[in-house]
Amino acid sequence: MTRVDAAAPAAGASGSALMERAGGAVAAEVANGWPDARRILVLAGPGNNGGDGFVAARKLAEAGREVLVALLGDRESLKGDAAVAAARWTGETGPLPNAPFEACDLVIDALFGAGLGRPIEGAAADAVSAANASGLPIVSVDVPSGLDGATGRPLGDACVRASLTVTFVRLKPGHVLTPGRSLCGRVVLADIGMPEDAVAGIGARAFLNRPALWRDQLPAPSIEGHKYSRGHVAVWSGPELSTGAARLSALAALRSGAGAVTLLGQRAALKEHAAHLTAVMLREAENDWAEFLTQRRVSAVVVGPAAGPTERTAKALTEAIEAGCHVVMDADVFSLFAGRPDDLAALIARGSGQVALTPHEGEFARVFGVDKTASKLERARAAAARSGATVLLKGADTVVATPDGRATVADNAPPYLATAGAGDVLAGLCAGLLAQGAPAFEAASAAVWLHGEAATAVGRGLIADDLPGAIPEALRRMEERAAG
């Protein structure tokens, strides 16, 4: 965002005008959201975030609220637009250490925003703790002070826990990645008139996962199509008594619109599947899986869900890659490649299809190791670049990243989606969309979004078995979003 700010003057926007609108947007949210908050305390920092706070203070005072600004440092040290905003504030200003929380109804947190470069300490850290402990609603300007907007993680121990965050121009990763998303409270994105040239100039590569990003890349079913032209998905089944996961993947692939789905496995496993399934085809596969993939024009394959980290699974995976299928690798594949990311990359490089890896954090760490310094977004991008696959790193803030650095972050997964078997459904959805011809980034991002919507449609009490049946509702929501 700092790059956007720097490009703004060249694109014809004065910093002062942007700050007026930014502070005005904060004031408007407070005025509308808390009509009864009479006394408002603005915590103002030494940079432009503080400048936004001074503007908000003035606008709220003009609207009849009692406002007090508690400033970190001296007024004389303020520079540029912040100094101008402070000069236009004629109300009461006191030192931050004496901020009278007990006498106020609401706090505006304008201590630090995009310019925070190190952990908050001293008087500012004390003010953050006091604000959090006050029980008052806190409205943060741009980001909760202490949060790193690029990573979604606090830079140190002190970080504001906001009720509402008003940000500008574009959401930053920290508004969506956890724990930032919780620390922000509700997030409002305000248009402050930043010229599109200034925004486009930075070439953003990370996006909030929304249908507008990928809807056009999902092939629509055509009336001339037949079941195989709509993509054939093969799911590699786990052995007897470990068949549920593959079944969930298969059902999700079929619900996503794939023309045909076949579960392949040992005879005893197929008998279990047969007791549950009708539309999904079953096929015994011991030594002819490779032939089946080529002869039956299988376009996408799921390998991993409850497959077992065995030689059999490794062979099925290798043959799927060599057959040129698109492959979704999940679950036990990550045990097979524990600590061997380069072997995984070498295998992927042998195929001509697209590959999506769908690990949760534990599986991801097993293959790619643990990097506590990098954000989830950075880790997923690095793993995608290293493996040559699209990486779908699961969680409340699922990230999809490609080797070339494009990424989406999802914010639509309800908490109850974290349930056994949900990941198997996601892998199947992704394979179903790949089989229909969607590119990997779009297929994976769409799968994540549809998965979240399907879960929301079911509601609390959800179990993974419910998810495939809710995919039609999720697809309907997707069409609705695309239409308007």
Ligand SMILES: NC(=O)C1=CN([C@@H]2O[C@H](COP(=O)(O)OP(=O)(O)OC[C@H]3O[C@@H](n4cnc5c(N)ncnc54)[C@H](OP(=O)(O)O)[C@@H]3O)[C@@H](O)[C@H]2O)[C@@H](O)CC1
């Ligand atoms: N996006 C947009 O389009 C628009 C953005 N706008 C607003 O501008 C904000 C960004 O402003 P900004 O660049 O001045 O940074 P900001 O967060 O105020 O902090 C910088 C100051 O804090 C200091 N400092 C840093 N860390 C510290 C620490 N731990 N402890 C103590 N001090 C610390 C740092 O000092 P230094 O590191 O230089 O020593 C410097 O003095 C942005 O978040 C948004 O609110 C709008 O006005 C208009 C349009």
Ligand SMILES: [K+]
């Ligand atoms: K802030």
